[in-house]
Amino acid sequence: MSDLREALLRDLPDIRLLTAPAELEHYGRDWTRRWNPAPLAIALPADTSEVQQLVRWAARHQVCVVPSGGRTGLSGGAVAAHGELVISLDRMRQVLAFDAAARLLTVQPGLPLQAVHEAAAGHGLIYPVDFAARGSCSIGGNIATNAGGIRVIRYGNTREWVAGLKVVTAKGELLDLNRGLVKNSSGYDLRHLMIGSEGTLGIVVEATLRLTDPPPPSQVMLLALPDMAALMQVFELFQHRLPLQAFEFFTDVALRHVLAHGASRALDGDYPYYAVCEFDAATEAAEEVALQAFEKAMEQGWLLDGVLAQSEAQAAALWRLREGITESLAPYQPYKNDVSVRISAVPAFLADMQDLLGREYPHIEVVWFGHIGDGNLHINVLRPADMAAEDFIGQCERVTKLLAATLQRHGGSISAEHGIGLVKRDYLGSTRSAAEIALMQGIRRAFDPDGLLNPGKLF
Ligand SMILES: O=C(O)CC[C@@H](O)C(=O)O
Numbered sequence: 001m002s003d004l005r006e007a008l009l010r011d012l013p014d015i016r017l018l019t020a021p022a023e024l025e026h027y028g029r030d031w032t033r034r035w036n037p038a039p040l041a042i043a044l045p046a047d048t049s050e051v052q053q054l055v056r057w058a059a060r061h062q063v064c065v066v067p068s069g070g071r072t073g074l075s076g077g078a079v080a081a082h083g084e085l086v087i088s089l090d091r092m093r094q095v096l097a098f099d100a101a102a103r104l105l106t107v108q109p110g111l112p113l114q115a116v117h118e119a120a121a122g123h124g125l126i127y128p129v130d131f132a133a134r135g136s137c138s139i140g141g142n143i144a145t146n147a148g149g150i151r152v153i154r155y156g157n158t159r160e161w162v163a164g165l166k167v168v169t170a171k172g173e174l175l176d177l178n179r180g181l182v183k184n185s186s187g188y189d190l191r192h193l194m195i196g197s198e199g200t201l202g203i204v205v206e207a208t209l210r211l212t213d214p215p216p217p218s219q220v221m222l223l224a225l226p227d228m229a230a231l232m233q234v235f236e237l238f239q240h241r242l243p244l245q246a247f248e249f250f251t252d253v254a255l256r257h258v259l260a261h262g263a264s265r266a267l268d269g270d271y272p273y274y275a276v277c278e279f280d281a282a283t284e285a286a287e288e289v290a291l292q293a294f295e296k297a298m299e300q301g302w303l304l305d306g307v308l309a310q311s312e313a314q315a316a317a318l319w320r321l322r323e324g325i326t327e328s329l330a331p332y333q334p335y336k337n338d339v340s341v342r343i344s345a346v347p348a349f350l351a352d353m354q355d356l357l358g359r360e361y362p363h364i365e366v367v368w369f370g371h372i373g374d375g376n377l378h379i380n381v382l383r384p385a386d387m388a389a390e391d392f393i394g395q396c397e398r399v400t401k402l403l404a405a406t407l408q409r410h411g412g413s414i415s416a417e418h419g420i421g422l423v424k425r426d427y428l429g430s431t432r433s434a435a436e437i438a439l440m441q442g443i444r445r446a447f448d449p450d451g452l453l454n455p456g457k458l459f
């Protein structure tokens with residue numbers, strides 16, 4: 001056993017530490033599966049004071065730290081491949097407090113998103129950020145990446161819902177940021193710096209989340225469309241006429257994978273594009289408005305077919321067609337892009353992007369889908385069975401450079417909601433200017449002068 005590992009076990013005997021190879025492997029990686037995990041050890045602190053002790057120990061020994069949540073990340077943000085100490089927040093998953101008057105829920109960072117939803121529901125409210133990994137991702141990880149998901153179109157990203165954070169810094173200090181205040185005009189809002197900082201500025205040990213009223217009862221539709229131009233027309237029409245909760249799209253290729261993975265077909269025919277749309281429909285009149293919008297889109301030739309869910313089970317089955325895509329592609333270990341442009345720039349960007357992908361990946365399957373209502377597209381590139389992993393990554397990185405340039409021309413972002421991590425680090429300059437990156441580096445140094453927190457991630 002390494003000297004450092006022995007010192008850790010000796011110095012912090014009361015903190016739960018894991019060092020078995022299978023545990024190092026398990027906690028040292030996320031869903032990217034691209035890097036070989038090689039952490040020093042895994043620490044599972046029980047509370048904030050143990051997180052502080054661990055960070056202080058790491059600072060004393062100049063050991064790098066990787067904060068770790070549900071490790072469902074897709075950008076390598078939680079990978080530990082260079083002897084880092086992984087601080088997993090897995091055991092810190094309690095709901096700590098509910099403030100009814102302020103509608104605030106205070107939780108520990110390891111709490112899965114779904115458990116946050118359940119805790120909110122227990123008070124007759126909702127925490128509205130939602131996405132497919134809800135059962136396994138943690139709220140701390142959501143905060144670290146400013147996670148988005150399927151309800152952003154109505155509720156915004158995680159950032160909108162964080163009213164306060166307690167954070168352990170690289171020196172082991174505890175910061176209590178914003179304390180749930182609605183109004184706090186007292187200088188820099190460090191809480192917002194922490195959100196989306198990917199574990200580089202501190203470790204979230206407590207989060208105070210805003211809750212809100214549940215939406216009215218909703219309806220779910222699956223729409224079949226001829227092309228992306230029609231999709232944008234339908235989106236505009238539906239957004240104008242219906243109180244949308246979600247508007248997501250996927251291609252026929254994505255559908256084929258989800259169906260092969262066990263989902264049930266909802267429409268008889270095969271179509272090039274699909275959208276899942278959820279909207280408030282508390283009354284029959286609201287449903288009537290939706291049907292009129294549907295008919296108008298059919299008349300215009302923007303829609304080829306569609307179905308309105310007739311039960312909760314059918315609504316869930318329609319959602320599965322969209323939400324099951326990532327899992328259905330996982331066996332291919334896809335190379336992922338997660339890009340965004342302003343919604344008004346989507347048509348022009350899409351035209352360039354389709355050209356680029358068609359040209360650069362002529363014999364490679366590319367699956368795309370995403371949160372079109374937010375201008376956010378997920379591109380999953382599948383490695384052909386006869387192509388070496390290294391060659392595949394090399395080709396994808398070359399294309400991503402071209403994609404980054406395309407995004408830059410359209411004012412977009414190389415990471416819409418998954419974070420930069422390791423995967424997109426080399427392309428950060430396409431989205432953020434040199435001046436911005438220099439300022440971000442300065443901020444990082446101010447919080448973490450020795451560069452011990454999640455090194456190599458982000459930049
Ligand atoms: O797998 C992906 O590329 C996207 C995952 C997730 O952000 C989603 O929208 O389903």
Ligand SMILES: [Zn+2]
Nearest residue numbers: 149371378417
């Ligand atoms: Zn997504």
